[in-house]
Amino acid sequence: MEDQLPVNPVRRKAPNIMITGTPGVGKSRLCNQISEMTGLQWLEISKIAKEYSCLEEFDEVYQCPVLDEDKLLDGLEEIMCVGGNIVDYHSCEFFPERWFDVVFVLRTDNTLLYDRLVTRGYTGKKLEDNMDCEIFQTVLEEAKSSYKEEIVHELHSNTAEQLEFNANNICLWIQEWFDRHQVQSVNQAEVETHVTSEVQMA
Ligand code: DAT
Numbered sequence: 140m141e142d143q144l145p146v147n148p149v150r151r152k153a154p155n156i157m158i159t160g161t162p163g164v165g166k167s168r169l170c171n172q173i174s175e176m177t178g179l180q181w182l183e184i185s186k187i188a189k190e191y192s193c194l195e196e197f198d199e200v201y202q203c204p205v206l207d208e209d210k211l212l213d214g215l216e217e218i219m220c221v222g223g224n225i226v227d228y229h230s231c232e233f234f235p236e237r238w239f240d241v242v243f244v245l246r247t248d249n250t251l252l253y254d255r256l257v258t259r260g261y262t263g264k265k266l267e268d269n270m271d272c273e274i275f276q277t278v279l280e281e282a283k284s285s286y287k288e289e290i291v292h293e294l295h296s297n298t299a300e301q302l303e304f305n306a307n308n309i310c311l312w313i314q315e316w317f318d319r320h321q322v323q324s325v326n327q328a329e330v331e332t333h334v335t336s337e338v339q340m341a
Pocket of ligand 1: 160161162163164165166167168169255296297298299300301302
């Protein structure tokens, strides 16, 4: 019998994780924490788009620049193939499905989110649209229709305790990924590289 090709030939050195949700739900806080705990790379898409000139003209209605998605995706392809990235963005449907091992959608209660967005300086249509986005769970629906349902997880992000709980659970998920794929975690690999170079120097 002929050898069969593996169903998923993609071999990453570490998982790629998507953290998404309406602005203000706590993506940056969570990504920062997970990145510090695991050594995985936090990709803040809004910042990267700005730094690498992936923004087109300013949208006056939505009070934000329009993203050049193709340019951004081309620029990210290589590092996403290597793996070990935590992608942080308020939308997820335009990324290639094959990039991600798991997708977490953060959710925040309306009154809390309203206060966070007002504190951030959001007003008028921008505030209203973002509140509607959370109320109608737009990002969750988008994630469910863009990725396999079994890899999409909804997480509550209302309190500091929930932030800790989510960070710890995602770190556990990452460790299990390494165990399943029988590769070292990024931190372990870093420690060993350091030790090896010291040994070679001696
Ligand atoms: P995002 O990156 O989704 O826009 P953020 O991480 O900047 O959100 O957080 C927005 C604000 O809410 C910020 O002042 C920190 C606070 N915050 C985030 N997650 C929280 C949580 N789980 N509990 C309490 N406050 C939180």
